[in-house]
Amino acid sequence: MLPTSLTEALKAEVAAAAHPRELVVDVMLALQAQVGYLSDEAVAAAAELLRMTPLEIEELATFYTFIYREPVGRYVIHVCDSVICWMNGADSLAAHLSRRLGIAMGETTPDGLFTLLPVCCIGYCDRSPAILVNQRVYGPLTPESLDALLERLKSRGQETAAAEAVP
Amino acid sequence: MSPTDAPYPQVLFRNRKPDRIATLEEYRQSGGYEALQTALNNLTPQTVRQQILEAMLQGRGGAAFPTGRKLMTVADDAPRPRYLVCNADEMEPGTFKDRVLIHADPHLLIEGMTLTAFAEGACHGVIFIRPEYESAARILERETGVARRAGLLGADILGSGFDFDIVVHRSGGRYICGEGSAQLNALMGRRPNPKQPPPYPTEKGLWGQPTVLQNVETLACVAPIIRNGPEWFKALALTETGAGTKIFCVSGKVRKPGCFELPMGVPLREIIETHAGGMLPGSEFKACLPGGASTRFLPREFYDLPMDFESLRQAGHRLGTGAIMVFDHKTCLVAATLNLMTFFTRESCGWCTPCREGLPYIRDLLERIEDGRGEPEFIAMLQAMAAHLWKAYCAFAPGAASPLESLLTYFEDEVQAHIRLGRCPFRGR
Numbered sequence A: 001m002l003p004t005s006l007t008e009a010l011k012a013e014v015a016a017a018a019h020p021r022e023l024v025v026d027v028m029l030a031l032q033a034q035v036g037y038l039s040d041e042a043v044a045a046a047a048e049l050l051r052m053t054p055l056e057i058e059e060l061a062t063f064y065t066f067i068y069r070e071p072v073g074r075y076v077i078h079v080c081d082s083v084i085c086w087m088n089g090a091d092s093l094a095a096h097l098s099r100r101l102g103i104a105m106g107e108t109t110p111d112g113l114f115t116l117l118p119v120c121c122i123g124y125c126d127r128s129p130a131i132l133v134n135q136r137v138y139g140p141l142t143p144e145s146l147d148a149l150l151e152r153l154k155s156r157g158q159e160t161a162a163a164e165a166v167p
Numbered sequence B: 001m002s003p004t005d006a007p008y009p010q011v012l013f014r015n016r017k018p019d020r021i022a023t024l025e026e027y028r029q030s031g032g033y034e035a036l037q038t039a040l041n042n043l044t045p046q047t048v049r050q051q052i053l054e055a056m057l058q059g060r061g062g063a064a065f066p067t068g069r070k071l072m073t074v075a076d077d078a079p080r081p082r083y084l085v086c087n088a089d090e091m092e093p094g095t096f097k098d099r100v101l102i103h104a105d106p107h108l109l110i111e112g113m114t115l116t117a118f119a120e121g122a123c124h125g126v127i128f129i130r131p132e133y134e135s136a137a138r139i140l141e142r143e144t145g146v147a148r149r150a151g152l153l154g155a156d157i158l159g160s161g162f163d164f165d166i167v168v169h170r171s172g173g174r175y176i177c178g179e180g181s182a183q184l185n186a187l188m189g190r191r192p193n194p195k196q197p198p199p200y201p202t203e204k205g206l207w208g209q210p211t212v213l214q215n216v217e218t219l220a221c222v223a224p225i226i227r228n229g230p231e232w233f234k235a236l237a238l239t240e241t242g243a244g245t246k247i248f249c250v251s252g253k254v255r256k257p258g259c260f261e262l263p264m265g266v267p268l269r270e271i272i273e274t275h276a277g278g279m280l281p282g283s284e285f286k287a288c289l290p291g292g293a294s295t296r297f298l299p300r301e302f303y304d305l306p307m308d309f310e311s312l313r314q315a316g317h318r319l320g321t322g323a324i325m326v327f328d329h330k331t332c333l334v335a336a337t338l339n340l341m342t343f344f345t346r347e348s349c350g351w352c353t354p355c356r357e358g359l360p361y362i363r364d365l366l367e368r369i370e371d372g373r374g375e376p377e378f379i380a381m382l383q384a385m386a387a388h389l390w391k392a393y394c395a396f397a398p399g400a401a402s403p404l405e406s407l408l409t410y411f412e413d414e415v416q417a418h419i420r421l422g423r424c425p426f427r428g429r
Helices: A004-016 A020-035 A040-050 A054-061 A083-087 A090-101 A143-165 B024-029 B034-042 B045-054 B067-072 B097-104 B106-120 B131-149 B180-187 B216-220 B222-228 B230-235 B268-275 B309-314 B333-347 B353-370 B378-389 B396-410 B412-421
Strands: A075-080 A114-119 A131-133 A136-138 B083-088 B124-129 B165-170 B211-215 B245-252 B258-263 B285-289 B323-328
Touching (some): A004 A020, A004 A040, A020 A040, A020 B165, A040 A054, A075 A090, A083 A090, A083 B245, A083 B333, A090 A143, A136 B131, B024 B106, B024 B131, B034 B106, B045 B106, B045 B222, B045 B230, B067 B211, B083 B106, B083 B131, B097 B106, B097 B216, B097 B245, B097 B258, B106 B124, B106 B131, B106 B216, B106 B222, B124 B131, B180 B211, B211 B216, B216 B222, B245 B268, B258 B268, B268 B285, B268 B323, B333 B353, B333 B396, B333 B412, B353 B378, B353 B396, B378 B412, B396 B412
Parallel strands (some): A075 A114, B083 B124, B083 B211, B124 B165, B245 B323
Antiparallel strands (some): A075 A131, A131 A136, B245 B258, B285 B323
């Protein structure tokens, strides 16, 4: 269930907008932030809020790189595979990540911590090879600095999970 | 490079610091918002448009369309409200100048947008920004607030009676959103398909109203032009054909990848050897893409070419965004082009057939050549399919054809070698 506070806040935003439809990406991102991805329930909610059909929402949701229609991990890792990062070893970086996490591109680790996705040029060619973790950039990366980053994320992720488990 | 060791005047990067943005106070101390004050008190919108036109300011997003001319296509009696859209989508591979510019001096963009809106008669401004630039989006949200509280944005700016405000619009992330007409569709919550004119956006754009769309760097040039005059701006360039400065963002096989503000018309050799620190040790310059993935490979014979829009055009090339991606003698350009075609194939919006169907076909042929499964007739097939891309609905497909066509023009030997040897000659070297 989506929290009423969120849907009420979005309703107010939509009511205040001159053209409600201009908010569709914002609404999808806000709903997605609840559970990490845009669930079927969230698609229906976005459609109702914006007086659009679920199909119109679906058309946009599946078009955009940063809207996820399937569950993702706590950390979504986007690995840039465009030309500069490619030239600077993005392939071996991606292979290293796959090995360390035990998943292929497009998959999520069983503990729900990491999702691995390829992405086109992220605009950090001066820090290549670069990746995004939850839209934050890291680079230039080596296998060593990547391992250190994964360790930091793992311990932080487990801490947050533990904190959330406390009633 | 810090502005103090730069040999050339720093206009857009004059307040650039290594680790933080310039504050409103710092921007004002450097003369910021003087142009806005002058324009609102003493100039008419027509005069501002005329000065932008005389300055020969051309769009820095890649198309190089004269900014003054675009503004003049909004008729004086055009309906209101009118919109000004700042394209901060910057999704052209290799390009990161707008990100650096926003992180250096956000008020330069805010003042530029306000002046441009005054010239256009727009009251609504939108900054359309890609999701990878979330930190830049937050800077802009915060600094537009700072400007609003200082009376520099919002209702009755500086007591002049002119109203203009800016909202930051986050994209969901897709290459096609950088295309002007697709961006307007994205802003209206529609699938971002491109749309062919007429009507032009300056007549019927966002929500059917007159809309001017400009790139971040272009808008950042406006306040300096109004403050110092068109002649000053033109004289910043090293060539007669150029005007102003250009932010070149250099990446690839150079020692110091980064953004450098240099005069228009600076030779390619100087950008690479002086400003980007030269080639990496053990690397020799083979070619570069001078302005993103949608421009043509420039081989060594163009090393002394002055880098401005017109000089490149006369040489049969395009300056594009000024994102210079440098390839060395050890890099296989077939593999590099294959990577570019993979990008374009994945990012094609799928709206029209030449792009949607042509790009995977090209990608497949290049992949076979790179893997040593190429046939001599593939070259003619690639040429024919590249020609079809020019029939696509928007300018992005001809852009995608550019690196491929120039690969076949300048590096056909390299392609032939793959086919003849039955393997990539660069592998295992």
